[in-house]
Amino acid sequence: MPEVTAPYAPGTPCWVDLMAKDQQAALDFYRDLFGWQGEKGPEEFGGYAICTLNGKPVAGIGPAMAPEGMPEPPTVWTTYLSTDDADAALQAVTKAGGTVMFPVMDVGTTGRMLVAADPTGAVFGIWQPVDFFGAQIVNEPGAVTWNELHTGDMKAAAAFYQAVLGIVSEPMEGVENYSSINVGGRAVGGLTSVAAPGTPPHWLTYFAVDDTDSVVDALVKKGGNVLMPPFDMVAGRMAVVQDPQGAVFAVIKPVPM
Known part of the structure; x- marks a missing residue:
């Protein structure tokens, strides 16, 4: 089983997640399709669920939530790229012509993240690990x-x-x-x-x-x-x-x- 046991090198895709209108339906669908285990998480993290395969994190599924006055976001998978400095990455995104959609935020003690769009319009996330570095199983059926x-x-x-x-x-x-x-x-x-x-x-x-x-x-x-x-x-x-x-x-x- 290809397990990842150390933080990803900066620039490497390290995590994917899905924001779904019906979170429970998404959890059930991917459980049946890929064998994932996952349940709604703590309210302080918006109910975000860490899905696991053979007990190891492989992806996240959360409820789609629109900021007040904003349209509901589309249901999409988002790729996160690893960094060792989220604040510096945010500045680099802006300098290079990208658009910051969600500025740097702390996610408890797990890490720091932001979401941006590149100059061509593709949306992606950036993740700075603290206690959580990302997927711990890759290149395996279901991962x-x-x-x-x-x-x-x-x-x-x-x-x-x-x-x-x-x-x-x-x-x-x-x-x-x-x-x-x-x-x-x-x-x-x-x-x-x-x-x-x-x-x-x-x-x-x-x-x-x-x-x-x-x-x-x-x-x-x-x-x-x-x-x-x-x-x-x-x-x-x-x-x-x-x-x-x-x-x-x-x-x-x-x-x-």
């Missing part, structure tokens, strides 16, 4: 295995994330219009162009599964939608899907390394 930025301007996006978090983008050999995003010389995610016209820039979360087709079938039976049916590609057999509340994510059975 996150890849994070991918879809953008209308790959060059601008690459420059932004390098300026803010030191992430280096490099074209991926043999794959058209695709770059890896690297931290410390290691690929930690992907960067590509938005495929469908009208699709807004976004970060896409990939969850590993042991059988893509059967997971997609189960998702449909539980009220989810299929946006891209299962297909084979260089990294494995994948599909892009939508949960019953509209959150988009990918599932993939990775090619054995």
